[in-house]
Amino acid sequence: MKRLLLLTAVAGAVLAPATPAFAHAGDTGGVSDYRLTVTGLSTPLDGLTVRVVEGGARLELSNETGRAIEVLGYSGEPYLEVRPDGTYENVNSPATYVNETLDGGTALPAGADPTAAPSWRRVSTDTTVRWHDQRTQWLEAGPPPQVAADPGSGHRVRDWIIPLREQTRTFEIQGTLDYEPPPRAWAWWLGAALLAAAVALVGRRPGAVTPLALLAGITTLWYAASRILDGGGWFGVPVLAGLLVCAAAFRHPPFYLALSGFVLAAFAGFGSAEVFTAAVVPAVGPGWLARAAVAVAVGAGAGLALTGVLRLRAATPVVTPR
Numbered sequence: 001m002k003r004l005l006l007l008t009a010v011a012g013a014v015l016a017p018a019t020p021a022f023a024h025a026g027d028t029g030g031v032s033d034y035r036l037t038v039t040g041l042s043t044p045l046d047g048l049t050v051r052v053v054e055g056g057a058r059l060e061l062s063n064e065t066g067r068a069i070e071v072l073g074y075s076g077e078p079y080l081e082v083r084p085d086g087t088y089e090n091v092n093s094p095a096t097y098v099n100e101t102l103d104g105g106t107a108l109p110a111g112a113d114p115t116a117a118p119s120w121r122r123v124s125t126d127t128t129v130r131w132h133d134q135r136t137q138w139l140e141a142g143p144p145p146q147v148a149a150d151p152g153s154g155h156r157v158r159d160w161i162i163p164l165r166e167q168t169r170t171f172e173i174q175g176t177l178d179y180e181p182p183p184r185a186w187a188w189w190l191g192a193a194l195l196a197a198a199v200a201l202v203g204r205r206p207g208a209v210t211p212l213a214l215l216a217g218i219t220t221l222w223y224a225a226s227r228i229l230d231g232g233g234w235f236g237v238p239v240l241a242g243l244l245v246c247a248a249a250f251r252h253p254p255f256y257l258a259l260s261g262f263v264l265a266a267f268a269g270f271g272s273a274e275v276f277t278a279a280v281v282p283a284v285g286p287g288w289l290a291r292a293a294v295a296v297a298v299g300a301g302a303g304l305a306l307t308g309v310l311r312l313r314a315a316t317p318v319v320t321p322r
Contacts, residue, residue, distance in 0.1 A: 031278035032056055034138050034157065035178045041164075043171040050173050053130060053231025055282030056137075057102055059162070059173070060231060062128040071131070072163040072170075074098070075114035086125040092116040099132045103139060130231065135160050138177060147179045155179045180279035188276040188291050192269070192299035199303025200310075209257065209307065210249045216300035217246035220268050223293035226283035241268035241297070245304065254315060258308025265301025269294055 036056035041048065047064035063069045063082040073079035073095035081088045089096050094112045098104040138144065138157055146155045155178065162173040202208050220242035227235040244260040252260075272294045275281045283290040 030055065030057070030282065031274045032280040033179055033182055033278050035180055035280045036136050036175065037178070038173060038175045040174055041171060042161075042174055043169075045166070045171075052175075055230065055232075055280055057282070058130040058132055058231070059136065060128060060130045061173075064127060065166075067166055070165040071129075072165060073114060074135070076163065077114035078118045078165075080129055080131065081120065082127055082129055084127065086122050086127065087129045088120040088122050090118040091121050092119050098134065102132050102137070104132075104134050133162060135162055136175060136177060138179075144179065152181050154181065182278050183276065183287070183291065185276040188295050189298075192295040192302075195295065195299025196265075196302040196306070199300050200306040203303060203307035204310075209252050209304070212300060213245050213249035213252065213257075213260070213304060216264060216296055216304065217242045217244075217249065219293050219296045219300075220245065220264060223268075223272075223283065223290060223297070226285055226290060226293075229284045230282050232282050237271060238268040238297070241301075245301070248304070252308075254308045254311035256308070258305050258312060261301045261304030261306070261308055263301070264297050265299075265305060269298030269301050273298070 032055060034056065036052045038050050038052055038059070041050065045065055047066070048069060049062045051060050052058075053060045061069070061071065061080075061082060066084055068081055068083040070078050071080040071082075073090075073093045075094070077093050077095075078090045079093045079095040079099075080090070092111060092113055094108055094114055097106045097108050097112055100106045142148065143151070144155065144157050147157075157177040157179055160175050160177060162175075164171055164173060199212055203212060220238050224235045224238040224242060227238075241260075241264045245264050248257050248260040275283075275287070275291050275294050279287060281287045281290045
């Protein structure tokens, strides 16, 4: 029992510094039932690309054209300008404040006026910019009528456009917003439970821990990389958990095996289990791959932790009363 308590304390101490990485997760890449897609530019321009990042929470525009490109706000006013020397925002544009959060809840200052002359403030030296845009989102309290009528089927919610300007020429980012029904969460939980039982059973065999831990660790590192590539930034907890389990593949005394398995299941697995509940996840690639990676973290992590605990018990000498 003392070793199990120590296991929990060590895991919490190891992961505590990584926890602040989730401080803004609700605004920068949570799961969703609405898939945002950029279908293209009305007038393609060499060096100008736009993509969806953070699970659809933001758009990302990269400008390598050598010319200034403006993103226009909700009233057609200049909002962002990506120039060769960096990115600027118009402090007089209401969009500058509305787009600070995904739900647009920031109060407008008195000087926010779309009819006022632009007042530019440089916010970055980069020629890539990301922003929330309510024109791309479904932000109503309830679902769209077609979704409410048939939530089990996919629906096109709307087509959307965001106007851009290059000097005097106006063109558009074009895209779609679609509803996708959520997956069967119970099936993923069942799969994770069956995997945990299988890993605990197979892990009793000599030499079995090495391939099991490597599979679990590499799968988790892949999932972390897919989150990072989607624009979510450093995804520290799964990276740490994946590295711990990969290390356990090569050296796995019982206590370390239990620790690494617990960290993997509790923090990389259960900590990411929201992917079981929604169709769109903040990771590159199809959603089922991300869900499979999280199911592996839950199941393999729990199985490895149980294997370590059983080995700890087996190694503990039995004291018989005299």
